Amino acid sequence: MKIEARRVASIFREMANLLSIKGENPFRMRAYRKAADVFQYFSGDLEEAYKKGELNNVPGVGKGILEKIGVILKTGRLPAHEELKAEFPPGLMEILSIPEVGPKTVRLLYEKMGIESIDQLKEAIKKEKLRYLPGMGAKSEENILRGIKLHRMSQGRILLGRALPLVQGVIQELTEKASSFIDKISPAGSLRRGKETIGDIDILVTSSHSSALMDAFISLSCVQDVLARGQTKSSVLTPEGLQMDLRVVSPNCFGAAIQYFTGSKSHNIALRERAIKRGLKINEYGVFEQQGHRIAGEKEEEVYESLQLSFIPPELREDRGEIAVAEQGSLPELICEKDIRGDFHVHSTWSDGRNTIEELVKEALFRGYEYLAITDHSASLKVAGGLSPHQLFNQVKKIRELDSRIKGFHILTGTEVDIKGNGTLDFSDEVLGNLDLVIAALHTGFKQDRKTLTSRAIKAMRNPFVRILAHPSGRLLGEREAYAIDMERILEVAKEEGVWLEINAQPERLDLTDVWAREARRKKVKLVINTDAHSKDSLGFMTLGVITARRGWLEKDDVINTLSWGELSQIIKAKRRSD
Ligand SMILES: [Zn+2]
Ligand SMILES: [Zn+2]
16 A cells, blocks of 8 residues: 555644643654644655655654654554554544644643543533633633534535645546546546535546446555445545545546536536526436437537537536626636746745745746745744844845846745734835835734724735735635635725735635635736745645636736736836835
């Protein structure tokens, strides 16, 4: 069995959490947590990297961790992890997965009240028992209850950023194992529509030899359990509890089937109603006339054509008005990943990033970009190694020097400057005026009321040096809801000031959301799609940002980082927006 880096990350993360519940040496705990962060989004073959000794120099991976990785790769498990797990009731880990509940709280609940499960926790909150624990109050009860709701909602769903590589891996492995049996293959469902979280995964395939294909499918390396194995459909479970279905369809129905299984449900209902009005019937086998004569089904485009609609890209199929617009033939020409010419939000080793500026630039060149902005954190964000004005000054010098040595590529100096409690920025205008690109971001005070949060952001946006507002809603999928910011108002001010709003492409952020991105476009606010990468591999999150932009109906012209360097440099030449 192949061990994935994700598995290693989850073992280390669990160890860090268990040690923390136990109240052990914080140093050991941090070592595990750091290692977990490293391997969470590790791309490439972990076993190969380990054998070649490539892990030896990775920051955050010490000798002890390295040894443990060796054990996990060899046996699939880690005895120290299992022993630690055996010390606590299994329900504690589930309590820990509730947003708002950290290891210290879990320990408190367990030791003082004997709470071992989420149900017991809910019961205790109902009886208002938690508020009398040290450091707790009625407010904490409320917060935890909201956390439980958020947790229950996200259960059984995984992030698009996790599902996408998983499915790509499955399709690749399946194609390698059974290439001679596979004709067409494609994911369907919410994954194909690019939703931010995915419930289960549907894959459609046409095959001349479905029995052999099913055998290959149920023996894939990511299969934990086989739920069903049939002639035309099989279902399996992955280690993270995700259900994955493979469905064999006949080649002449593939278009109708992929349309049908891509959904969304409400989009399909609307299509069906439209078909009925025209005296047609639509299902997973095709579009039929009253007498049963089939008029479409082999190609997906034909399905829409037969209903007098232009082709609706999967990302738009949410019954948000796309059918009416497709009828008029005026769907937007959606932005594509190849339209992106650079990334404006990237962290280097100068703050909390894991790669040097040189490494990041190399990766950007590899991706075919024309420009990259280095935007490390500012001083007040100490946990993220924020730069002092002096350090930033040195970084700017270094970047300008590096930039002058690389031909045909442009490195922008920048910062992700913290918006302080009173809405002022962490750097003076004098410091900001020395930079090519200033991003402002809220990183504190998430629980403030709507008025306070909104006015902090607006004050920052009124600063003439600020070009971009990062991750505007602050939500973290499955962990933290958007803060109480007045987004309508933010859009208005963005329009007034010419500040660009970010679609942050981190898998757990995707912020702005598709819905707000569309609203921004309606209001003619410009957007940027940034990865907020903390390592060179994370520049690849751009895919997720572009999918979100597509779901927000965005075209190339709505997004600033599709501009050529010639066009962009004209804009940012002026350090102040209004100049
Ligand atoms: Zn940030
Ligand atoms: Zn950032």
